[in-house]
Amino acid sequence: MPEQKVVEPEELLLKAPREKKFITGSQAFAEAVKRANVDIAIAYPITPQSETMHLVGDLYAQGYVKDYYRAEEEYGTMSAIAGAVRGGARAFSATSGPGLLRGLEAIVSWPGHRIPVVLGVMTRVVNAPLSIQPDNVEIAYLLHSGLVVLHAENQQDVFDFTLAGFPISEKVDVYLPVVVATEGFFVTHAKGYVELPPEDMKLPPRDPYKAPVPPTDCEIPPARIQRDAPVQKSNFMSYLIHAVWQQEVWSANRRAMKWIYHYLGGPIEVVNPDAEVFIVASGCAAAQGREAQRYAELEGLPVGLIKVKALRPFPEKEIREALKNAKAVIVPEHNIVGWLAKEVKAAIPNGGIVVDGPRVYGGMTLPVELIMDEVYKALGIKKEKTLA
Amino acid sequence: MGLEYVKISPGFEKYMPRDYVDLVQFGQFGKQIDVMQMGQFKELVEEHPMCAGCYMAYFIRVFYAALPNPEDTIVLGTAGCARLALSQAAVPFIYGNYGDTNAVASGLKRALSIRFPDKVKDVVVMAGDGGLMDIGFGMTMHSWFRREKFTTIMVDNEVYGNTGGQESGMSPKGIQLKMAPTGKKFDKINAVELAQVAGCVYVAKISPTNPKRIAKTIKRAILAAREFGPTFIHAYTSCNIEYSIPTREVLADARNREKQDFKFYEWMTDEVKEYLEEIERKEKEKAKEEVGQ
Ligand SMILES: Cc1ncc(C[n+]2csc(CCOP(=O)(O)OP(=O)(O)O)c2C)c(N)n1
Ligand code: SF4
Numbered sequence: 001m002p003e004q005k006v007v008e009p010e011e012l013l014l015k016a017p018r019e020k021k022f023i024t025g026s027q028a029f030a031e032a033v034k035r036a037n038v039d040i041a042i043a044y045p046i047t048p049q050s051e052t053m054h055l056v057g058d059l060y061a062q063g064y065v066k067d068y069y070r071a072e073e074e075y076g077t078m079s080a081i082a083g084a085v086r087g088g089a090r091a092f093s094a095t096s097g098p099g100l101l102r103g104l105e106a107i108v109s110w111p112g113h114r115i116p117v118v119l120g121v122m123t124r125v126v127n128a129p130l131s132i133q134p135d136n137v138e139i140a141y142l143l144h145s146g147l148v149v150l151h152a153e154n155q156q157d158v159f160d161f162t163l164a165g166f167p168i169s170e171k172v173d174v175y176l177p178v179v180v181a182t183e184g185f186f187v188t189h190a191k192g193y194v195e196l197p198p199e200d201m202k203l204p205p206r207d208p209y210k211a212p213v214p215p216t217d218c219e220i221p222p223a224r225i226q227r228d229a230p231v232q233k234s235n236f237m238s239y240l241i242h243a244v245w246q247q248e249v250w251s252a253n254r255r256a257m258k259w260i261y262h263y264l265g266g267p268i269e270v271v272n273p274d275a276e277v278f279i280v281a282s283g284c285a286a287a288q289g290r291e292a293q294r295y296a297e298l299e300g301l302p303v304g305l306i307k308v309k310a311l312r313p314f315p316e317k318e319i320r321e322a323l324k325n326a327k328a329v330i331v332p333e334h335n336i337v338g339w340l341a342k343e344v345k346a347a348i349p350n351g352g353i354v355v356d357g358p359r360v361y362g363g364m365t366l367p368v369e370l371i372m373d374e375v376y377k378a379l380g381i382k383k384e385k386t387l388a
Numbered sequence: 389m390g391l392e393y394v395k396i397s398p399g400f401e402k403y404m405p406r407d408y409v410d411l412v413q414f415g416q417f418g419k420q421i422d423v424m425q426m427g428q429f430k431e432l433v434e435e436h437p438m439c440a441g442c443y444m445a446y447f448i449r450v451f452y453a454a455l456p457n458p459e460d461t462i463v464l465g466t467a468g469c470a471r472l473a474l475s476q477a478a479v480p481f482i483y484g485n486y487g488d489t490n491a492v493a494s495g496l497k498r499a500l501s502i503r504f505p506d507k508v509k510d511v512v513v514m515a516g517d518g519g520l521m522d523i524g525f526g527m528t529m530h531s532w533f534r535r536e537k538f539t540t541i542m543v544d545n546e547v548y549g550n551t552g553g554q555e556s557g558m559s560p561k562g563i564q565l566k567m568a569p570t571g572k573k574f575d576k577i578n579a580v581e582l583a584q585v586a587g588c589v590y591v592a593k594i595s596p597t598n599p600k601r602i603a604k605t606i607k608r609a610i611l612a613a614r615e616f617g618p619t620f621i622h623a624y625t626s627c628n629i630e631y632s633i634p635t636r637e638v639l640a641d642a643r644n645r646e647k648q649d650f651k652f653y654e655w656m657t658d659e660v661k662e663y664l665e666e667i668e669r670k671e672k673e674k675a676k677e678e679v680g681q
Contacts, residue, residue: 039502042495066502071491072530079488079527083464083495086482088503091495105485216480217500218390218460218509 001062004202006037009167012203013160013263018195025187028155028194029094029120029180030055032162033065036118037202039089040067044077046099047132048184049122053094065092074099078106085115088208088215090166092117096184097124100138110177111146111249114213116169116206117177118162119147122184123283123334125362133363134183136283137335139311142179143343146249148256149312150264151282152182153290155192157309164263166203172210174256176249181311183284183334186365212252257313267310268318272297275304276327277378280319280344282308285332285366292332292371303375308340316347323348328378330355332371390507391418391459411478417459423603426453436473441635443642444543444625447596448473451514451541454603455479456610461510462496464489466524468516469549469627487524489513490531493538501537510610511538517558518548521577525557532586535617539609542579542620545627553630565630580653583620589657590619595642595650605654611667612660624650 007016012035023031029052033041041060043053060068067089071077077093084091095103100121110117123136142149148168150161158180165178182188208215260267271293279289286307296303306322308315323329331341331354338356345351355378358370376383394417396404411417415430432452438445448470455461461479465471467486475481484492493513500509513520520528520542528540547565548554555568557577564571583591590612592605602623609619624645626633633641646652656664 040495040498067498069534071494072526075488076491076494076527076530079484079491080495082484082488083482083492083497084499085495086492087496087499089495089499091499106488109485216462216482216496217503218393218462218480220393 001064002200004035004200006204007201009164009203009263012197012201013164016197016201018197021194021196022191023155023194024051024189024191025122025152025155025158025182026051026055026189028158029162030059031194031196031199032159033092034059034199035197035202036092036163036166037090037205038065038092039206040084041065041092042069042071042077042080042084043093044071044074044095044099046074046096046124048124048134048188049094049096049099049120052120052122052188056092074103075106078103081117082106082110082113082115085117086113086216088206088217090170090206092120094120094122096122097126097135097138101126104141107147107177108141108145111253112245114175114211115177116175118165118169119177119179120162121179121181122188123181124184131363134185134284135335135361135363136181136183136333137337137339137361139181140335140337140339142181143312143339146176146246146253147312148174148176148178148253148310150178150180150309151311152180152187153283153286153307154187155190155194158182158187159194159196160264161309163203168256168259168263170206170210171256171259172212174252174259175212176252176256181283185363186284254313257310257315260310260313264309266318267308267313267315268322269307269309270304270322271307272304273322274302276302276325277330277375278304278306278323278326278328279330279332279371279375280306280308280323280340281332282311282340283334285334288366288368288371289332291368292375295368295372296375301375301379311340311343314343314347319344319347320349326353328353328355330357330371330374330378332357332366333359334361334366335359336361394418394459415478416453416455420456421453423450423453423599426450426599432458432479433473433477436476438469438472439629441628441638442469443596443628443638444469444545444549445473447543447602447623447625448514450596450599450602451606452477452479454606455510456607457508457510460508461512464493464496464511464513464515466515466519467550468519469545470514470516470543474514487519487522488527489515489519489524490536490540491527494531494534494536497536497538508614510614512610513538513540514543515540516549516556517542517544517546518556521557521579529582529586532583532588532618532620535587537613537617539613539619539621541606541609542622543625544622545625545630546576547627547630549627549630579622580620583622584655588618588620589613589616589660591655592620593622593650593653595624595646595652597639597642597646601652608656608664611664612656615663616657616660
């Protein structure tokens with residue numbers, strides 16, 4: 001392991017020279033952890049996530065991570081993460097589908113406990129019949145729990161979102177967990193080009209005292225932390241405290257937006273802003289949307305793409321602005337419920353122009369043809385089902 | 389808190405809450421207190437909303453008085469009655485999801501060891517029989533298998549007190565409780581034996597009738613956990629509400645159980661034994677010297 005010098009996140013993420021490598025999504029997660037000055041990583045295997053945490057284990061063996069263990073199961077993993085982060089450590093874990101659901105009670109309590117941590121979610125089918133293939137229905141509940149949720153399209157995003165996730169989660173005005181979701185296999189087990197900053201640089205260590213909720217480490221007053229713990233006193237007070245606290249969690253979530261601009265150039269990417277028809281997509285669906293947009297351009301059709309990088313905070317304002325002249329909006333997704341289509345519909349005044357789909361699930365790939373069919377329909381073009 | 393964090397800056401005493409000033413002046417931070425003096429010093433837990441006459445509440449009071457290092461101790465609890473008092477004490481308290489104590493404590497203890505390799509920070513889990521032996525069973529066991537260096541104290545009221553009296557794995561066989569309408573079908577789980585087999589280095593079973601003995605057991609468990617690995621105390625702390633034990637009879641009940649199935653039991657590894665005996669011998673010598681002076 002090379003000697004690593006501590007540099008500011010701006011240096012590491014935005015200024016440092018980058019070198020192009022051809023790596024898998026799992027490797028991209030590990031490359032980010034390598035430069036993130038992580039104190040502890042806690043792992044529990046589940047396909048297609050395991051490989052990432054194997055690689056992080058190797059980083060521990062090499063000295064990049066200070067502590068690492070294979071926990072008993074996901075509930076134990078996510079609870080232990082809560083303990084480690086409350087003790088002031090910087091932590092990382094990752095999971096997939098059923099593992100995410102098993103750890104869910106612990107995970108969704110992180111925002112309320114103000115746990116700054118980065119969790120990789122490599123999406124996988126959760127409902128029966130069994131499949132280990134990608135399907136991102138699991139993201140739906142995460143959107144309602146106060147976490148910052150970033151959805152990576154490819155290996156480069158995985159690296160950038162994960163590394164940026166640490167400073168974003170630890171900003172005193174945010175102080176929330178950051179989920180970096182991506183499609184299992186399609187991204188984790190496939191190689192792509194990733195521009196990487198040097199490996200002899202790392203983020204500054206976490207400073208747990210820069211916190212709205214101090215760490216529980218017996219290093220700071222007051223002694224009687226919860227002397228009149230109102231939550232324990234009466235149901236009325238407990239409702240009130242919960243309500244106020246949840247509002248603060250969601251305000252903090254919105255405050256993450258400026259840091260998403262700062263480190264990741266904003267929550268959305270717009271291709272062909274003057275188009276009439278837009279494909280709005282996140283994660284792998286955005287990659288297919290990108291292809292569809294390129295085909296449309298070859299055919300001279302007025303089609304644009306909005307890639308949604310941040311699902312929470314949701315870029316409502318940005319999407320509304322980008323779609324203000326749109327005639328139709330196509331939302332391709334890798335799940336049966338269409339959570340993104342619902343969000344987009346709710347974000348714009350004329351939600352009726354949103355096309356719910358196309359959708360694939362259970363691990364199927366999303367053919368560009370399916371998106372093109374919707375494009376032709378939206379533009380009133382009658383076409384053969386095959387591409388020219 | 390670490391002693392230096394507890395201290396009040398000179399000149400600020402009169403602006404600090406009286407409660408805090410009393411804690412610093414007349415409390416047990418930085419001192420070793422004799423539990424027999426309970427009621428004569430500012431205790432770490434005073435108010436709590438547990439039922440009047442609850443024997444678990446009494447045990448918790450003695451527990452705080454017995455802490456070897458209260459200014460550097462973190463207590464973890466979970467859903468259940470104990471957390472009602474634990475959360476009101478002058479010791480940092482972590483409350484997670486139901487049953488997750490030993491997983492949270494694992495992460496916490498490891499984080500503290502990374503951040504403060506040269507300081508003693510004690511982590512203690514105090515949770516109910518349901519929290520540790522039912523819903524949190526896997527996490528309890530695995531923290532022991534992994535030899536995590538913290539103490540687990542099970543306050544066993546043989547029932548789910550907080551949700552209104554359902555049977556637990558620790559309820560006695562045959563007893564009729566809510567959700568066991570025809571009586572519990574299997575024996576009380578042998579938690580002490582499990583702890584021994586699972587890798588705890590110090591294990592005790594106690595019916596808390598004698599405060600001096602409770603204090604000694606708690607101190608031993610915490611000191612051993614610091615150096616060697618997981619430690620476990622199984623304490624009978626009756627629920628006078630669900631078992632209809634009149635308040636004035638809770639002590640008699642505890643004594644009775646002590647004669648039956650909660651006879652004091654203590655087991656430790658040889659190295660723990662040697663270590664504790666050495667500490668206790670030194671303490672005795674010091675006490676003698678002080679008397680002699
Ligand atoms: C996931 C989950 N399931 C169930 C509950 C409800 N619950 C709260 S306390 C409790 C039982 C407490 O029993 P025990 O752990 O024995 O502690 P006691 O109250 O008896 O001290 C239960 C089932 C919960 N809080 N969370
Ligand atoms: S319900 Fe039972 S264990 Fe709980 S506080 Fe009341 S008496 Fe104590």
